[in-house]
Amino acid sequence: MVIHMNVDNEINKNKGLLIDILSNLVSFESVLKEDDETPFGIETKKCLDYALNTCKSFGLNTKNLDDYCGYVEYGDGKEIGVVCHLDVVPAGDTWKTPPFKLTKIDDKLYGRGTSDDKGASAAMIIALKILKDNNIDLNNHKVRLIFGCNEETGSLCMKHYKEKEKPFEYGFTPDGDFPCINGEKGHITGTFKYKTSLEIEGGVVSNAVAGKVKIKVDNTKFDKEIFDKYLNDNGLTVNYLDNYIEVIGKSAHASTPDIGKNAITFAIYALNKAGYQDELINNYIKIFDLNNNGENLGINISDKFGDLTIVNGKIDTSNGYAMGTFDIRVPVSADIESIINKLHGLKIDRADKPLYYDENSFLVKRLMDAYQKVTNDYDSKPKVIGGGTYAKSFDNCVAFGCEFEKTNNIHEPNEFVKIDELLLQVKLYIEAILSLSK
Numbered sequence: 001m002v003i004h005m006n007v008d009n010e011i012n013k014n015k016g017l018l019i020d021i022l023s024n025l026v027s028f029e030s031v032l033k034e035d036d037e038t039p040f041g042i043e044t045k046k047c048l049d050y051a052l053n054t055c056k057s058f059g060l061n062t063k064n065l066d067d068y069c070g071y072v073e074y075g076d077g078k079e080i081g082v083v084c085h086l087d088v089v090p091a092g093d094t095w096k097t098p099p100f101k102l103t104k105i106d107d108k109l110y111g112r113g114t115s116d117d118k119g120a121s122a123a124m125i126i127a128l129k130i131l132k133d134n135n136i137d138l139n140n141h142k143v144r145l146i147f148g149c150n151e152e153t154g155s156l157c158m159k160h161y162k163e164k165e166k167p168f169e170y171g172f173t174p175d176g177d178f179p180c181i182n183g184e185k186g187h188i189t190g191t192f193k194y195k196t197s198l199e200i201e202g203g204v205v206s207n208a209v210a211g212k213v214k215i216k217v218d219n220t221k222f223d224k225e226i227f228d229k230y231l232n233d234n235g236l237t238v239n240y241l242d243n244y245i246e247v248i249g250k251s252a253h254a255s256t257p258d259i260g261k262n263a264i265t266f267a268i269y270a271l272n273k274a275g276y277q278d279e280l281i282n283n284y285i286k287i288f289d290l291n292n293n294g295e296n297l298g299i300n301i302s303d304k305f306g307d308l309t310i311v312n313g314k315i316d317t318s319n320g321y322a323m324g325t326f327d328i329r330v331p332v333s334a335d336i337e338s339i340i341n342k343l344h345g346l347k348i349d350r351a352d353k354p355l356y357y358d359e360n361s362f363l364v365k366r367l368m369d370a371y372q373k374v375t376n377d378y379d380s381k382p383k384v385i386g387g388g389t390y391a392k393s394f395d396n397c398v399a400f401g402c403e404f405e406k407t408n409n410i411h412e413p414n415e416f417v418k419i420d421e422l423l424l425q426v427k428l429y430i431e432a433i434l435s436l437s438k
């Protein structure tokens, strides 16, 4: 197929428009909100309407699927799906710029969603516009860009999509890393509940290592010196405040617990070492281990892509019971059922199987070809991650983009995208579509 266009020129021509579209997308505070009119909140609906109307103004066909998600298409024939999302996680309050106003500082654009995943959404909109403006023949293929509205809080948007629409042939989701993610660990989440005489409260979210825990405990029931020494020896800080003890560790994403230090887990081990006993402590130690690898449950499986990980993200007490969360990431080659069978006494909320496509599969090879052609980085290899993307919602789908290095502060304050990398995304997505439609 001969492509009669200079892609770099086309991208340059559309640079102002690309930033303008991203600026508009960021201006909607598309965080999950409960209301009676819309599935995920009015701001999220407005953001979806804006994206679809913008595409329509370029002469592309669009469809809104009941405000759960929507899509825009170019071409005709075998369907290539590209799945982005327009919802974002809450901003938090330590931003140096207004989180819902796109702000340019030097070579970067700041704002919630600039990287995850509104930047990729804007880049894909421009990619389709360029294909359409140049009347590019996709060799009997159609590309369908799908905008989801609930990726961050359960992906109900994609459940709805699959109820309404036929599956696509091949697809990618620009909601992970370049060059391409050919494996995603399986994911099991749930809760535990045990009787306790402690008052304990720690962690912020279920999918992160708890950085801090507060404990109210009867001082006569454990040896304070042993407790302090154990925590200090392990690099944690203990503070004795008015009427509780505070233990500070280090937070980390649940898929990479080794770079953190779980304050809850270490504090409970320290209490146990110091002689404190109750139903919570005794059971906790059978579930969570200090290596975060499931050895105490007998599920410490590894493969060449990494280890199983288990993390207790949150804990809280009420009426004499402690309730907490667990998050398990399952190696791509493991059988998730055999792991579930060993989780006695734990309540499972969700279990997603691992995803893995061989490096030589059509989808991974064609995407890697596109990446290498555009970047000249012929040493790059697809990777396996502990997190999960929309790819798990579909057959024949992997993550391709949108981060080049893990530095864009996604889900954190001061999220940004570099302008040159945003432009490079457009080029990579165009090349990926051409490569998959060859």
Ligand SMILES: [Zn+2]
Pocket: 085, 116, 117, 151, 175
């Ligand atoms: Zn995302």
